[in-house]
Amino acid sequence: MDIFAKRLKERAADLGISNAQAARLCELDERRYANYANDQREPDLMTLAKIARVLNTSADHLLGLTDPTPQTARARLLDRLNVAAASLTDEELRTIVTQTEALAIPRPKKTGKKIPPISGV
Amino acid sequence: MDIFAKRLKERAADLGISNAQAARLCELDERRYANYANDQREPDLMTLAKIARVLNTSADHLLGLTDPTPQTARARLLDRLNVAAASLTDEELRTIVTQTEALAIPRPKKTGKKIPPISGV
DNA sequence: TTTTTCCGGAACAGAACGTTCCGGATGGAT
DNA sequence: ATCCATCCGGAACGTTCTGTTCCGGAAAAA
Numbered sequence: 539m540d541i542f543a544k545r546l547k548e549r550a551a552d553l554g555i556s557n558a559q560a561a562r563l564c565e566l567d568e569r570r571y572a573n574y575a576n577d578q579r580e581p582d583l584m585t586l587a588k589i590a591r592v593l594n595t596s597a598d599h600l601l602g603l604t605d606p607t608p609q610t611a612r613a614r615l616l617d618r619l620n621v622a623a624a625s626l627t628d629e630e631l632r633t634i635v636t637q638t639e640a641l642a643i644p645r646p647k648k649t650g651k652k653i654p655p656i657s658g659v
Numbered sequence: 660m661d662i663f664a665k666r667l668k669e670r671a672a673d674l675g676i677s678n679a680q681a682a683r684l685c686e687l688d689e690r691r692y693a694n695y696a697n698d699q700r701e702p703d704l705m706t707l708a709k710i711a712r713v714l715n716t717s718a719d720h721l722l723g724l725t726d727p728t729p730q731t732a733r734a735r736l737l738d739r740l741n742v743a744a745a746s747l748t749d750e751e752l753r754t755i756v757t758q759t760e761a762l763a764i765p766r767p768k769k770t771g772k773k774i775p776p777i778s779g780v
Numbered sequence: 781t782t783t784t785t786c787c788g789g790a791a792c793a794g795a796a797c798g799t800t801c802c803g804g805a806t807g808g809a810t
Numbered sequence: 811a812t813c814c815a816t817c818c819g820g821a822a823c824g825t826t827c828t829g830t831t832c833c834g835g836a837a838a839a840a
Contacts (some may be wrong), residue, residue: 539704555764558817560763568664572819573781580704582660582827585721591781597718601696601708612752616744619756630734630762635740638755642746677785686805691829700828703796767816 541602543577548577549593549600552609553618563625564592594621662723664698670714670721671696685713 546646550560561571568634572616575578576591581589590597598604609617671681682692685705694700695710701711711718719725744752 539708540780555760556817558763558767561761562767567799568817569800569819572817573798575823578819582797583663583701583707583722585726586704586707587660589753590719590722590724597722597724598711601704602719603708603711606671612749615749615752615756616741617742619684619744619759620741622736622738622756622759625763626759628736631733631736631740632677634755634759634762637738637741637758638740638743638747641751642743677786688830690788694784695828698787699788703828723784726827 539580539601540577542580542600543575544591545595545600545602546571546575549595552614553593553621562594563621564589592621592624594624660701660722662699663721665703666716666721666723667696667710670716674714677760681714685710 540645546560547557548559554637555563557572558568559576561568562573565588570579574581586597587631590600596604601604623634624632626634667681668678672679674681678693678696679689681696682689685706686709695702702777707718707721711721714746717725734774744755747755
């Protein structure tokens with residue numbers, strides 16, 4: 539099914555990763571994933587579902603049943619963030635969340651008495 | 660894939676038709692469709708797409724991808740990540756994406772020819 | 781009653797699969 | 811310059827899965 543192979547390649551390019559990296563994200567052998575991306579093999583349903591989930595897209599899109607919507611550059615970054623975050627352990631995810639919130643949450647104003655410690659925000 | 664079989668049966672029941680009638684709607688041999696509906700066979704991708712289209716449902720639904728997700732602790736973390744990421748500047752977001760991807764994408768398998776160096780994470 | 785439709789077990793030939801092996805191309809490090 | 815790691819894709823092969831055919835029982839329709 540050539541549309542599937544095409545969509546796989548497009549999705550990896552959207553995410554800015556190689557097909558080999560996409561294979562590892564999906565926990566598939568590199569040759570196996572390459573067979574899909576080159577329209578030489580087709581996955582079973584469980585694998586199709588996993589690929590759609592891991593690459594944060596839909597099976598409908600991959601199968602050519604729906605078309606994608608264009609994305610801004612920023613939306614693409616958020617997309618990549620979600621795909622990557624999905625593969626993290628809970629511990630790693632907690633760390634990333636903490637870091638991101640530290641950047642996102644405004645710092646308190648200086649009281650003038652003393653510079654507050656960086657930790658314990 | 661049992662969820663697929665289950666969804667096929669549910670969809671035919673929704674439409675008030677027998678599995679044999681659904682098979683004919685999809686222009687598939689009755690035994691063939693029955694194998695899908697009884698979780699004894701799986702269709703190729705083209706056939707999956709056709710079934711979804713003819714039965715006016717989605718491949719995501721048939722594959723069990725569109726179940727409502729329970730609010731697990733992890734789902735909450737991902738939610739928080741998205742909320743926090745939304746507040747970042749593009750530059751900060753790019754940094755977080757890069758860090759997250761560095762953690763997320765596994766390295767290639769050892770070739771077995773040589774022991775890879777410990778460094779180079 | 782007979783006929784039609786629905787349903788599912790069994791068997792089999794052929795197709796498609798994942799995996800292994802391999803080598804060339806590319807880019808980075810030294 | 812060389813060496814190494816990664817990416818990529820061709821080929822081969824054993825294993826698994828597929829669609830199809832045959833069949834008979836159950837249920838529904840005529």
